Amino acid sequence: MRKLLDWRGHAWLCLPARLYLGFVFLYACWHKIADPAAFALDVATYQLLPLQLVNLAALVLPWVELLAGVMIVVGFRTRAAALLVAGMMVVFIAALGWALHLGLDMSCGCFASASEADPISGKTLLRDGGWLALSLYVIIFDRRPLGLDRIVERTTTSTT
Amino acid sequence: MTGPGEAGARVRLAPGYLRPAIVLRDAALVVLLGAGIALASNALRPSRRIALVASQPYEVLVPCPEHKGTASPLSPAEARALGPGDVLVDARSAEEHRAWHPPGALWVPFDYLEPVSREGLGRVLSRRPRRVIVLGDGDNPDSGEQLARQLAGKGIKNVFFVAGGAPALRGGSRGTP
Numbered sequence: 001m002r003k004l005l006d007w008r009g010h011a012w013l014c015l016p017a018r019l020y021l022g023f024v025f026l027y028a029c030w031h032k033i034a035d036p037a038a039f040a041l042d043v044a045t046y047q048l049l050p051l052q053l054v055n056l057a058a059l060v061l062p063w064v065e066l067l068a069g070v071m072i073v074v075g076f077r078t079r080a081a082a083l084l085v086a087g088m089m090v091v092f093i094a095a096l097g098w099a100l101h102l103g104l105d106m107s108c109g110c111f112a113s114a115s116e117a118d119p120i121s122g123k124t125l126l127r128d129g130g131w132l133a134l135s136l137y138v139i140i141f142d143r144r145p146l147g148l149d150r151i152v153e154r155t156t157t158s159t160t
Numbered sequence: 161m162t163g164p165g166e167a168g169a170r171v172r173l174a175p176g177y178l179r180p181a182i183v184l185r186d187a188a189l190v191v192l193l194g195a196g197i198a199l200a201s202n203a204l205r206p207s208r209r210i211a212l213v214a215s216q217p218y219e220v221l222v223p224c225p226e227h228k229g230t231a232s233p234l235s236p237a238e239a240r241a242l243g244p245g246d247v248l249v250d251a252r253s254a255e256e257h258r259a260w261h262p263p264g265a266l267w268v269p270f271d272y273l274e275p276v277s278r279e280g281l282g283r284v285l286s287r288r289p290r291r292v293i294v295l296g297d298g299d300n301p302d303s304g305e306q307l308a309r310q311l312a313g314k315g316i317k318n319v320f321f322v323a324g325g326a327p328a329l330r331g332g333s334r335g336t337p
Contacts, residue, residue, distance in 0.1 A: 044218035080186035
């Protein structure tokens with residue numbers, strides 16, 4: 001297990017996974033930031049949060065997605081960013097599972113507003129499960145992430 | 161942290177930003193930063209501003225669940241002559257069920273916005289029915305027909321609904337006791 005964790009190739013395997021996850025999150029946050037009212041309606045449609053928290057979640061979540069997306073792409077505090085991505089994926093999967101359990105025939109709201117076609121289904125759950133697996137891979141195996149983290153680390157070690 | 165110049169150093173400690181406590185702290189800071197930017201952005205964009213707490217519930221319009229199964233109508237006369245193994249299910253509201261229901265009818269209320277509950281489905285299946293006959297309100301659409309189609313869509317065989325619903329089965333005009 002130790003050998004597996006220490007394998008240097010993980011950093012190179014994690015790089016495309018990080019870029020993919022990062023761009024997915026950057027793409028996903030765009031419409032939510034641009035139109036928070038539409039996203040608040042998407043959040044309310046899931047019938048998961050109490051009314052008092054719907055708007056707050058709709059405002060804050062896209063910005064956390066943006067920050068996590070940028071961080072995981074550039075490799076800054078990579079593990080924290082991957083942890084945030086994984087946490088958000090768990091929340092999204094729980095929300096999707098709840099909506100499917102209720103039998104709601106609704107749009108996912110993941111990449112576009114509810115008015116556009118992106119209906120939730122078992123495939124949406126599988127897709128999110130795949131993204132969760134990728135983020136967990138980064139959290140567990142990316143011990144020397146390529147990117148700003150490594151550059152900063154090299155700079156600090158060479159100056160000491 | 162061991163530097164590259166330290167010859168013979170075998171143990172390489174993880175950089176600070178990879179340690180679990182630091183990772184959790186960084187993630188929490190990002191959430192706080194995101195919340196701060198979100199609130200500032202909301203305050204600075206009057207055209208796109210939304211209230212931090214919604215004052216009124218959202219009008220969530222979700223299409224009704226799709227009823228995929230097929231169920232056949234049963235005339236009130238046929239529904240009055242049920243045999244052994246036939247299970248009569250009352251799909252109407254609690255008030256309607258309390259006001260009148262055929263003896264032995266199983267109450268499984270139908271909701272246009274929610275699929276039939278697992279518990280309701282279990283109660284129907286626990287009777288090991290030969291036929292399931294659903295009694296609705298007789299409206300258009302009839303709640304009995306809707307529930308019957310849902311039950312059929314869940315894989316239950318031989319599902320019927322009473323044509324005309326409870327008013328037809330009672331043989332009187334609707335709403336009379």
